[in-house]
Amino acid sequence: MIEVDHLVKKFGDFTAVADLSFRVERGQVMGFLGPNGAGKSTTMKMITGFLRPTSGTARIMGLDISDDMLAAQRHFGYLPEGAPAWPDMTPRAFLQFITRIRGLDKAAARAAEGRAIEMTELHGVLDQPIDTLSKGYRRRVGLAQAIVHDPDVLVMDEPTDGLDPNQKFQVRRAITDMATDKAIIISTHILEEVDAVCAAAMIIDRGQIVAEGTPSELAARSRYSGAVALTLETDKLSAAQAVLKQVAHDSAEIVTRGDESTLHIFAQKGSEPGALLADLRARVGAAGLAPRALALETGRLDDVFGALTGKARPAPPSFSATEEGAS
Amino acid sequence: MMRALLAITAREFGGYFATPLAFVFIIVFLLANGLATFYLGAYFSMGQADLTSFFMFHPWLYLFFLPAISMRLWAEERRNGSIELLLTLPVPLTAVVIGKYLAALAFSALALALTFPVWLTVNFLGDPDNGVILASYLGSLMLAGGYLAIGSCLSALTRNQVIAFVISVVACFLFTVSGAPLVLEIFDGWAPQALIETLATFSLLTHFRAITGGVIDARDVMFFASLIGVFLTATVIVVDMKKAEGA
Numbered sequence: 061m062i063e064v065d066h067l068v069k070k071f072g073d074f075t076a077v078a079d080l081s082f083r084v085e086r087g088q089v090m091g092f093l094g095p096n097g098a099g100k101s102t103t104m105k106m107i108t109g110f111l112r113p114t115s116g117t118a119r120i121m122g123l124d125i126s127d128d129m130l131a132a133q134r135h136f137g138y139l140p141e142g143a144p145a146w147p148d149m150t151p152r153a154f155l156q157f158i159t160r161i162r163g164l165d166k167a168a169a170r171a172a173e174g175r176a177i178e179m180t181e182l183h184g185v186l187d188q189p190i191d192t193l194s195k196g197y198r199r200r201v202g203l204a205q206a207i208v209h210d211p212d213v214l215v216m217d218e219p220t221d222g223l224d225p226n227q228k229f230q231v232r233r234a235i236t237d238m239a240t241d242k243a244i245i246i247s248t249h250i251l252e253e254v255d256a257v258c259a260a261a262m263i264i265d266r267g268q269i270v271a272e273g274t275p276s277e278l279a280a281r282s283r284y285s286g287a288v289a290l291t292l293e294t295d296k297l298s299a300a301q302a303v304l305k306q307v308a309h310d311s312a313e314i315v316t317r318g319d320e321s322t323l324h325i326f327a328q329k330g331s332e333p334g335a336l337l338a339d340l341r342a343r344v345g346a347a348g349l350a351p352r353a354l355a356l357e358t359g360r361l362d363d364v365f366g367a368l369t370g371k372a373r374p375a376p377p378s379f380s381a382t383e384e385g386a387s
Numbered sequence: 388m389m390r391a392l393l394a395i396t397a398r399e400f401g402g403y404f405a406t407p408l409a410f411v412f413i414i415v416f417l418l419a420n421g422l423a424t425f426y427l428g429a430y431f432s433m434g435q436a437d438l439t440s441f442f443m444f445h446p447w448l449y450l451f452f453l454p455a456i457s458m459r460l461w462a463e464e465r466r467n468g469s470i471e472l473l474l475t476l477p478v479p480l481t482a483v484v485i486g487k488y489l490a491a492l493a494f495s496a497l498a499l500a501l502t503f504p505v506w507l508t509v510n511f512l513g514d515p516d517n518g519v520i521l522a523s524y525l526g527s528l529m530l531a532g533g534y535l536a537i538g539s540c541l542s543a544l545t546r547n548q549v550i551a552f553v554i555s556v557v558a559c560f561l562f563t564v565s566g567a568p569l570v571l572e573i574f575d576g577w578a579p580q581a582l583i584e585t586l587a588t589f590s591l592l593t594h595f596r597a598i599t600g601g602v603i604d605a606r607d608v609m610f611f612a613s614l615i616g617v618f619l620t621a622t623v624i625v626v627d628m629k630k631a632e633g634a
Contacts, residue, residue, distance in 0.1 A: 071632075108475040112631040133477035140475070144468030146398070148405030160394040161476050189405070205472070 061086055061243050062107065062213055066116035069102050069267075076102045078267040079116070084243045084260075086212070089235060091258030091275070092247040095369050099267035100247040101141045104217050107245075108138045120213050134162070136213040142221075143202025147191030151182050151201045154190065155208055162209045176204040179234050195222035203231065207238065214244040220253060232257045251361040255279075265369040278364050283326055285359030288337050290323045290344065292351040297321050303347050307339060324357065391478040395486030396493070403456075403494050416452050416498045423448060424505065437515050441505050442523045442599045446563050446592055449534050452498075454555035456491050457538025458548045461626065465546035474630070484622045488539050495531045499524065519601035526598030529611040533591055534559050536618035543625040559591075562614075566590025 062084040069077040077099040084090040094100050105111040107118040109129045118125045123132035145154055155176060159169035177183060180200040185193055190201055199222055206214060219235070220228045228250075235244060235257050248254065254261045255275045262272040271278055279285065292300060294316055300323060304312060313324040327336045337356050344351055403409040423444035464470035473483060509515045538555040545551050564570050566587040574583050587593065591614075594607040 105471070110471050110475050110630065130477045130479065133475060138472070138475045140468065140471040142468055144472055146402065146469050147467060148402055149398075153401075157394060157398050158476070161391050161478060163390065 061119075061121055062090075062215075062245060063119040063122075064103070064107065064116075065118065067103060067106055067113050067118060068115045069099070069106060069111065070114045076267055077106070077113075080264070080267065080269065081116075082262060082269070082272070084245055086243050087240055088260060089239045089244045089246065089258045091254040091261035092245055092264065093249065093251070093254060093261055093365060094247075094264040095249065098264050098369070100264065101217055102267075103264075104138075104140075104215050104245070104247060108136065108140075108215055109133055110140075135211055136215055137206035137209065137211040139202045139206040139214075139216040139219055141217040143199045145190045145198065145201055145205070147189065149190055150187050151177075151190060151193075151197075151204070152186040154201060155204060158205050158208055164209060172208050172210065175210075176208040179207065180204040181230065196224060196227050199223055200227070200231075203234075207234075212242060214238065214242055216244070216246045218248055219246055220248070220250065228253075251365060254361060263365060263368050270368045271364065275361060276359075279359030279361045281367075282359030282361070282363040283367075284324065284357045284363055286327045286331075286333055286336070287357045288325045288327070288340055289353065289355055289357050290325060290340065290351055291320060291353040292349060294319050294321045296349055297323075299347065300344070300349060300351075303340075303343050303349065307343060320352065388479060388482050391476075392482040392486040392489075395473075395478070395483055396489045399460075399487050399490030400493055403490070409494070412452070412455065413498050413501060416448070417501060419448055419452075420444070420502055420505070435513075438505065438509055438520050438523060439599070441502070442527060445527050446530060446595055449531055450556060450559050450563060453495060453531055453534040454538045454552045454559060456494060457535045457555060458542050458551040460487050460491060460539050461543040461622075462545050462548045462551045466548070474626075480623055480627060484539070484619055484626065488535060488619055488622075491535045491539070492528075492532055495535065496528055499527060499531065516601065519599075522601050522603050523599040525603065526595055526607075529598070529608070530591055530595045533562070533611050533614045533618075536615040536622075537562065540618045540622040540625060543622050543629070562589060563591050566593040 064080055064082050067077055067080045068075070080099070080103060082090070092100050092103070102111065106113045107120070107125065109125045109132065113126070117127075120132040121135045123135065125132045149157070152173075155173045156169065159172055164172055177186065180203050182197070182200055182204055185197050190198060193201065199219070203216070203219060206216060214235075216235075220231050223231060232253065235246065238244065239257075239259075246253075246257070258275060260272070261275050261278055263270050263278070271281070290300060297314070297316075301312075304323070304325065312326065315322045315324070325336065325340065327333075334356065337354070341354060344354060420441070424441040427440075427444065461470070464473060474480070506520060509520075510517070534555075537558050538551070541555045541558060542548075542551040544554075567590070571583055571587060574586065588610070594610045597604060597607050
């Protein structure tokens with residue numbers, strides 16, 4: 061279990077983390093989201109005892125990281141940002157070093173190393189120096205190091221950064237598998253990852269929590285949540301816009317890809333969910349538009365992320381067209 | 388804690404040999420030692436069966452060779468980010484500092500031990516006082532220990548190995564010459580005598596010469612031991628301070 065208790069970190073006048081508090085229970089994966097420089101890594105460095113907080117503290121399995129650092133550190137595995145390791149070492153020697161430092165006896169150490177190697181699929185590169193490995197393998201070596209002693213708590217800073225889609229999938233599956241009996245924090249700026257592995261997510265910006273909840277709760281805050289996507293041939297676009305004018309749905313976003321266009325029509329605030337879809341379905345049918353697709357949209361996490369962290373695309377004016385180039 | 392400390396020493400020591408640099412270092416060190424002894428020290432023309440001309444140059448050779456070993460101790464960990472891994476493992480900071488230091492000391496002890504042909508030569512050519520030679524070897528190792536402790540502390544201040552090297556050479560130089568007449572004369576006449584005497588006792592050279600004279604005096608041993616203790620403590624403090632700064 062991880063408890064973060066009013067953590068503050070200031071570098072001179074700059075406040076990197078401003079009064080952050082949250083808990084992650086055993087069996088839970090917490091996704092830590094935020095733009096670069098939001099304070100994700102700084103928070104993780106404080107939780108793991110690498111940085112000393114300006115004020116506040118963190119507790120790992122009830123052990124205070126400031127007062128009881130070594131005891132707390134025994135309970136977690138940590139993958140720092142960029143998965144650092146000693147470049148001259150081989151993954152095998154590196155894992156042996158970690159198990160030795162962590163005080164596992166020989167038999168337990170060999171078993172633990174084997175399990176970590178299995179989970180991160182490092183068999184093929186065990187005896188190559190780490191600096192000759194690809195970015196993906198290096199990341200997996202870092203992961204293996206973090207999980208080798210089967211810790212109660214895992215803190216991972218961008219565990220899938222630099223991996224290809226297959227490797228990302230494997231790492232996410234490994235995280236989900238481990239989640240049942242561990243408390244896990246991962247930071248990421250890949251939003252689909254949050255959907256894939258996290259039971260809870262937190263968006264932070266400028267060192268403060270700006271939103272928290274389950275991924276679907278967060279996504280529901282998106283303006284796309286409850287909107288309707290209408291896809292049709294580009295040359296029918298003006299006819300479609302005429303239909304929209306009838307119902308006074310003046311907020312829509314148009315995305316054109318070659319001969320196909322999609323209109324994202326936003327529901328009025330407070331309207332019945334699904335009402336917009338039914339209404340549009342009737343009117344589009346009556347106008348004889350024969351759309352390629354007409355469907356209710358779910359919220360988009362990236363939209364919420366953008367809106368909350370101040371990097372949102374400006375809200376589209378009525379019928380603004382976004383050209384995304386011919387496909 | 389001991390086990391973790393030794394794991395760190397072993398890892399660090401192995402790290403020296405991961406690249407050919409360690410072998411190049413040892414060979415150059417041995418060559419420089421030989422050149423200094425036989426040419427500068429005029430070993431053969433002295434006509435004496437002892438190693439005075441061999442040990443005489445150690446402070447000056449160490450001045451450049453040992454900062455080259457100690458510069459990477461912390462600066463490299465900082466540069467490649469592994470310091471974050473090292474300091475979040477459940478090991479007391481003191482054990483990490485001592486473990487890394489011992490690896491550097493072991494490496495220089497190895498380089499020093501490989502000068503044994505000089506010792507064989509002098510025994511072959513004459514009948515030296517091997518007790519004095521042994522004392523001198525121990526003195527040389529203590530001297531190396533002092534330099535490395537200073538270098539460890541200064542390496543912790545920066546992520547740049549070149550800077551670590553340069554400031555270590557300068558600091559070691561000051562500690563070496565602080566007892567030399569040239570330096571003491573600067574203070575002579577205006578500074579209180581007590582200060583001058585204190586300054587003179589800080590000289591590594593004075594204590595090293597006392598030992599290579601063949602007498603292992605407890606005061607000289609204490610000097611090196613406290614010098615090493617002070618600078619390793621300073622290393623712990625510097626590394627710990629950087630945790631608060633986040634640099």
